[in-house]
Amino acid sequence: MGEYNPWVGGALMDTSANYTETFLELIRRASTELPADVVAAIEEGRDAEESQGLASIALGTILNNIELARENSAPICQDTGTPVAWIHHPSGVSTRRLKADFETAVREATARRFLRPNAVNTLTGSNTGDGAGRGIPFIHFEEWDGPGIEVRMILKGGGSENVGTQYKLPDAGLGAGRDLDGVRRAVLDAVFQAQGKGCAPGVLGVCVGGDRVSAFEESKRQLLRPLKDSNPAPELAELEERLLREGNELGIGPMGFGGATTLLAVKVGILDRLPACYFVTISYMCWADRRAAVSIDQGGDVTWLS
Amino acid sequence: MAELKLPVSEETIRGLEVGDFVELSGRMITGRDAAHKWLMEEYREEVAPFMKDSVIYHCGPVVASNDDGTHDFVAAGPTTSIREEPYQADVIGRYGLRGVIGKGGMGAKTLAGLAEYGAVYLHAVGGAAQVLARAIPRVERVFMLEEFGVPEALWVIDVERFPVIVTMDSHGGSLHDKVEEHSQEKLRELLGFAV
Secondary structure, eight states, X not given: OOSOXXXXXXXXXXXXXXXXXXXXXXXXXXXXXOOHHHHHHHHHHHHHSOTTSHHHHHHHHHHHHHHXXXXXXXXXXXXXXXXXXXXXXXXXXXXXXXXXXXXXXHHHHHHTTSSOOOOBOTTTOOXXXXXXXXXXXXXXXXXXXXXXXXXEEXXXXXXXXXXXXXXXXXXXXXXXXXXXHHHHHHHHHHHHHHTTTTTSSEEEEEEESSOHHHHHHHHHHGGGSOXXXXXXXXXXXXXXHXXXXXXXXXXXXXXXXXXXXXXEEEEEEEOOOOTTOOEEEEEEEOSSXXXXXXXXXXXXXXXXXX | OEEEESSOOHHHHHTOOTTOEEEEEEEEEEOOHHHHHHHHHSOOTTTHHHHXXXXXXXXXXXXEEOTTSOEEEEEOOOOBGGGGHHHHHHHHHHHTOOEEEEBSOOOHHHHHHHHHHTOEEXXXXXXXXXXXXXXXXXXXXXXXXXXXXXXXXXXXXXXXXXXXXXXXXXTSOBHHHHHHHXXXXXXXXXXXOOO
């Protein structure tokens, strides 16, 4: 295939390739197999709870459920959420075709019941029936220098989406100024407001800065990070650790039953902002933190990523 | 863990308290956002017999439709209940429900309704769609499937040892209120406010 040149990158890929099968398998994995780091975090949570208590029983049921879903290749949760994908591609690859293939995969995954028909017409209230609709799935494309395609996706359930929120600082009620302590106050308030309604224990994706749109996107992109990674910015790494500790001190616990495990992880990203704006944006991911990723190389070979 | 047969009497329900584990067996119905609005628009005679002295399950399942016209639940955990808060107490009163299954708990109006009519709020483990689908061996029939779609239709189901926890009882008790109060105190402490 010769030396790779990012400026003509896509020309080295088979631009007529159809990725529907790969995307279908990606969606199946996301819906039915929880990532190992998430399972480990839930296990840690269960071990930290008082045995026979409500929190421990809830986490035990959750772990049992994760196992059943994997064995039966069936959805972990009946709310299979909005498929949100981030696709990196070389130049020359048609994003329209990638989008069409991904949508076809969503329809096929719905027909095979890896996904629930989850797109409702907002005017008529009728369900499209096939899982796809206006703005569903939601795909972000970015061209990169790499020779292949990488797809990272999450399934974002509705219960957790409803407890996502956005603060603008300063916020007098929270005593939150425009600094990282203000961010801490806003995020802790969001965890309190969510109680168990987002299917705690949850993972928080947080964006500080940006505008009202870019910030929500960035907060969701943070959810792609492995739970145990460390933020490269030391002040954000410290904030993440503190928020995880203090969020759990709230004692809301699994399902809001009370307990030590309210959050599994907190991930904070930043965007630059307008002088007038200081947003703290929080996306709450339920314990069923369904993410999956795949890379497709120039020859079309597929590698499943964690 | 106590097994509770559906339909169930008011007396049995009034004997339940916050923190009790219960396993439900018998017939119940699912209903969520569109269903609750529909149930209150007018009295829906066709579904009323399936609700009287039984429970409504806030659930939008994944369903397999078989060639012979029958259905099976493939994944069936609870959805967030608080969205039905404007309707729930009235639905309980109008249709004679003895309980509501969901997740996340409900508010003051529902809590008052539980006490007034003799009903309980039963919390299923959110997201445990496989564990709970296994406790639903049979789908009897469905209402409003065409109009509302699979997640929002009212499914009449038979359940066997369906595991739930009483988090709101008919005596004004609510685990959700308790946890919220406690976590609010803790939040004020973490923010350095006077408790």
